[in-house]
Amino acid sequence: xxxxxxxxxxxxxxxxxxxxxxxxxxxxxxxxxxxxxxxxxxxxxxxxxxxxxxxxxxxxxxxxxxxxxxxxxxxxxxxxxxxxxxxxx
Numbered sequence: 001x002x003x004x005x006x007x008x009x010x011x012x013x014x015x016x017x018x019x020x021x022x023x024x025x026x027x028x029x030x031x032x033x034x035x036x037x038x039x040x041x042x043x044x045x046x047x048x049x050x051x052x053x054x055x056x057x058x059x060x061x062x063x064x065x066x067x068x069x070x071x072x073x074x075x076x077x078x079x080x081x082x083x084x085x086x087x088x089x
Contacts, residue, residue: 009035009061010045011074016082029055040085044073 025031
């Protein structure tokens with residue numbers, strides 16, 4: 001059985017060797033809680049949201065995924081291996 005912490009908070013794929021901790025509320029906005037994410041997923045979050053937006057969204061993953069660009073990214077990355085890397089636009 002796979003624990004929730006063994007999966008990426010964004011795309012829900014299994015985590016690989018490289019794991020980053022994403023502050024759901026940015027540290028600059030006094031956030032402390034973190035969730036495990038792939039580096040590529042972490043970059044995608046920050047490419048599509050400002051810190052102010054992330055502070056308002058908080059831990060609401062569903063709101064993050066309502067962003068069309070991020071939803072498209074999650075669909076695209078779904079079949080990639082855990083340590084997949086590519087440039088983020």
